[in-house]
Amino acid sequence: MKRGFLLRAQEKKQKKISSTNAVKKGSGPDISEQDRKVPPNAIITPLSFGVVAEAEKTLPEDYKQFYSEPKYQEMHQDTVDFDHLMFTTIPQPEDGDGYSEWLVQDGKTKAKVVRAPGYPARIPKPRLVNMAIVKEVPDMGFGLFTSCDIMRGELIFAERPLLVSPRGFPTLDVPGYTQEQQRQLSMLQFEAHLKIALGRMSASKQKAFMALANNHTEDGSGPILGIIRTNGYMIDLGDDDDPDSVFNHYSAMGELASRINHSCQPNIKQEFDCASFSLQFYANRDLKAGEQLFYSYCYINTGVAERRAELAPHGVVCKCSSCVNATPASDKLRLTYIQESSKLHQLALANWKQGQKTDPKVFAAMLKLERDMINEGLHGEDPFYTLLVTIAGSYKFAGRPTMGDNYLKRCPAKVQGHLIHSLCL
Numbered sequence: 001m002k003r004g005f006l007l008r009a010q011e012k013k014q015k016k017i018s019s020t021n022a023v024k025k026g027s028g029p030d031i032s033e034q035d036r037k038v039p040p041n042a043i044i045t046p047l048s049f050g051v052v053a054e055a056e057k058t059l060p061e062d063y064k065q066f067y068s069e070p071k072y073q074e075m076h077q078d079t080v081d082f083d084h085l086m087f088t089t090i091p092q093p094e095d096g097d098g099y100s101e102w103l104v105q106d107g108k109t110k111a112k113v114v115r116a117p118g119y120p121a122r123i124p125k126p127r128l129v130n131m132a133i134v135k136e137v138p139d140m141g142f143g144l145f146t147s148c149d150i151m152r153g154e155l156i157f158a159e160r161p162l163l164v165s166p167r168g169f170p171t172l173d174v175p176g177y178t179q180e181q182q183r184q185l186s187m188l189q190f191e192a193h194l195k196i197a198l199g200r201m202s203a204s205k206q207k208a209f210m211a212l213a214n215n216h217t218e219d220g221s222g223p224i225l226g227i228i229r230t231n232g233y234m235i236d237l238g239d240d241d242d243p244d245s246v247f248n249h250y251s252a253m254g255e256l257a258s259r260i261n262h263s264c265q266p267n268i269k270q271e272f273d274c275a276s277f278s279l280q281f282y283a284n285r286d287l288k289a290g291e292q293l294f295y296s297y298c299y300i301n302t303g304v305a306e307r308r309a310e311l312a313p314h315g316v317v318c319k320c321s322s323c324v325n326a327t328p329a330s331d332k333l334r335l336t337y338i339q340e341s342s343k344l345h346q347l348a349l350a351n352w353k354q355g356q357k358t359d360p361k362v363f364a365a366m367l368k369l370e371r372d373m374i375n376e377g378l379h380g381e382d383p384f385y386t387l388l389v390t391i392a393g394s395y396k397f398a399g400r401p402t403m404g405d406n407y408l409k410r411c412p413a414k415v416q417g418h419l420i421h422s423l424c425l
């Protein structure tokens, strides 16, 4: 999720090109080239959210002149040489872990997946089946919960998305149309493409998709786009040549992933793996059986006012203890804990390099930061583990190895290995 949802691209009105691309047999349909080429200087603006008045949403009668039904044609499944939207089913042939429908923006992003080392790999399996289960939650609809104790760093579940679609969609700059009408037209066009993508799924997948939450019912989003905006996780298929281009950004919708609610104290991490084309979720701290899993839909290293503003388009008013009990001090902690953890780490390291124990003031500051981060629910974040390992080292240099080991044991094995190696502990 993060997570953040659909943006849109604005582009200058383009000449329509009717396309009859060379067709090879073998795979999914492809939209023709109309309006699909996105200029590199396209402006990205957020889509409308909340309640948009009917009068603002209504399109002028001439809108059909600027609207074109998506048309598509067959394109070979291995094709990566295209620069317009196309539909594909990934992976092909299906490997037993399911498949995803993917509305791909261009061949470059498709190549990033189908040429990933190991593609098409099987989805990684967690230690047990069904470690995450869906349950109803008061005031939140459904939520995802652990069914057993889970250790930090452990894979909780991985799944192929039902659908992956672009996070941006080009709009036409139609003279005389308000910005809202341009957005509405763009969303209408986007919905038509998404309808085709949905229609390519099996009946059971379509049903599962349409059963997901939608809190974009009054802003002009179509029913499919609304569900995507409510549930999609951003995935970045950028390459080194063009790392920041939003046209490498997609929204991935997983059936289980879509049931994860927001908290500013997230207890999971999300990754996307190209080779297995899967969304993956890991515990970022030890979890007890029955705990609800939370992902943060907003940037968490900022004050409560900024978090609230970022959450508004997601229809979420967060009631986690960090939001309810926010103070200037907790806001400051969120803004500074990353630098603070790194600074204390560097100071301790400087002492150790000279064969000295950690300066007592630095040591005390580390223990305080540890307490503050736990109270603020930030103890699943990476800087917390840097802090734990630095405290562990400080205890060891102070001649208290057992205390040091206790701190080390609180880090995920992967983190321990990496940090211990870099600290030569």
Ligand SMILES: C[S@@+](CC[C@H](N)C(=O)[O-])C[C@H]1O[C@@H](n2cnc3c(N)ncnc32)[C@H](O)[C@@H]1O
Pocket (backbone or CB within 6 Å): 139, 140, 141, 142, 143, 212, 213, 215, 230, 231, 257, 258, 259, 260, 261, 262, 263, 314, 315, 316, 317, 318, 319
């Ligand atoms: C990705 S869905 C999460 C699953 C959803 N609760 C369901 O029933 O399917 C996102 C939606 O869940 C609700 N939601 C998520 N986090 C929430 C929270 N912390 N408090 C209240 N509602 C929340 C909001 O309606 C949000 O738009």
